[in-house]
Amino acid sequence: MSMTTPPGWYADPGVPGGERWWDGSGWTAHTRSVGAAAVPQPYQQGYQQPHQPPYQQAPQQPPPAGRSRSMVLGAVAAGLMLVAAIVAGVTLLGDDGTKTVPRSAPTTGEPAPGPTGGSDDETPTAEPTADPTVLVDQLNGITLPIPDDWEKSDSIVDRAVTMTTVADYECPGQKSRYCRYGRVMSSTATQTDAATPEALAKEDIQDASDALYDEDSIGNAYYGGVTSHTVVKSGAVTVAGRTGYLVRWKVKTGSGPGGYVQSLAFPSTIGAESLIVVRFAFDADPKGPPLSGMDTITKGIRAIGDTTGGVGSSIGPS
Structure with missing residues (x-):
């Protein structure tokens, strides 16, 4: 039932x-x-x-x-x-009668920290601020000193890391464009059969002259093209503890005062010791950087982690 x-x-x-x-x-x-x-x-x-x-x-x-x-x-x-x-974080009273706030209620106006995805030991930290006096070439394991009145460039030319003078002016060959008084770029040497720094520097100087003062990859002649050149310096040089080689030309251009172009080649400090090439372009204009700045930058090149100096050199536009 x-x-x-x-x-x-x-x-x-x-x-x-x-x-x-x-x-x-x-x-x-x-x-x-x-x-x-x-x-x-x-x-x-x-x-x-x-x-x-x-x-x-x-x-x-x-x-x-x-x-x-x-x-x-x-x-x-x-x-x-x-x-x-x-x-809402209801206010609670402790055993002693004082007011306590639940942990779920933030005590400041800032948002509560979110999950880190791991233990306390794995909490990510902010990246340190990049040193404004150093240009870092991670691929080749070197740093270059950034002189006074120069700056890092966001422009990537032929996969090179680049720095330029802060000051610019209307390009002498194309008034609608602006050129920098000084440029330096570092990259790994590719598409070359050169086996030594000397061979690479002597081979690269013509390409550097064409790229920096003659015409760019799409035919822009910002300086009116290179009309002639003169070798002003060449020889072995020590770079970041390695034996390198440099070749420096003075070039005349169809428009403007022309300038100095240099190819510096030396073995990488990491990996299979592939060759690195650093190209320099300093305008011969009175407002351009002093020519001695090429040597100062060369002496200041270091392997990443080497902090023995070479930064903040005063070779800005005169």
């Missing part, structure tokens, strides 16, 4: 500490707190004064199909109020 739970006040399955009226077939919207004074039970058809059934007959869990819409809304509202209280 099946047993039907009679109507009465039972523990509210949706609100701890409360009671809800069971009408014999389902939960109703009538609720009260546990221990509240006796109040008349809701009128239900067939029961004028239902009595409280023995506790052993009361359902321990709510009947699956009897939960009313009001009961569900009440549970959801209670849950939302709890979440809102946690997010």
Whole structure:
């Protein structure tokens, strides 16, 4: 024989500490707190004064199909109020009566730190600020000193890292463009059969002259093209502890005062010791950098990690 739970006040399955009226077939919207004074039970058809059934007959869990819409809304509202209280960082009182703030509530106007994705030891740190006095060629493992009144360039020419004078002027061959008084670029020597720094420097100087003072890769002749050149210096030189070689030309151009171009070649300090070539271009204009700056930069080239000097040399435009 099946047993039907009679109507009465039972523990509210949706609100701890409360009671809800069971009408014999389902939960109703009538609720009260546990221990509240006796109040008349809701009128239900067939029961004028239902009595409280023995506790052993009361359902321990709510009947699956009897939960009313009001009961569900009440549970959801209670849950939302709890979440809102946690997010807002409700002020709590400690054992000593002082106010404490939950850890979930930030104590400053700055956002709380997010997850780091690992242990405390793996917390990433900000990259150090790049040294404005050093041009770093990571590929070739060297640094070059950036002189006063020079700056690193964002321009990448033939995969080279580049620095230029800060000052510029209207190009003598194309007034609508602007040229720099000095340029230096470092790159790995490619597409060459040169086996020694001397062979590479002597081979590269013509290409350097063409690229820096004659025409660029799309035919722009910012200096009116190179009309002639004179060798002003060549010979072995020590670069970053390695024996290198340099060739320097003075070039005349179709427009403007011309300039000096230099190819410096030396073995890399890392890897398979491939050859590095550094190209220099200093305008012969009185506002251009002094020619001695080429030697100063050459002497200041270092292997990455070598901090024995060579930075911040004063060879800016005169």
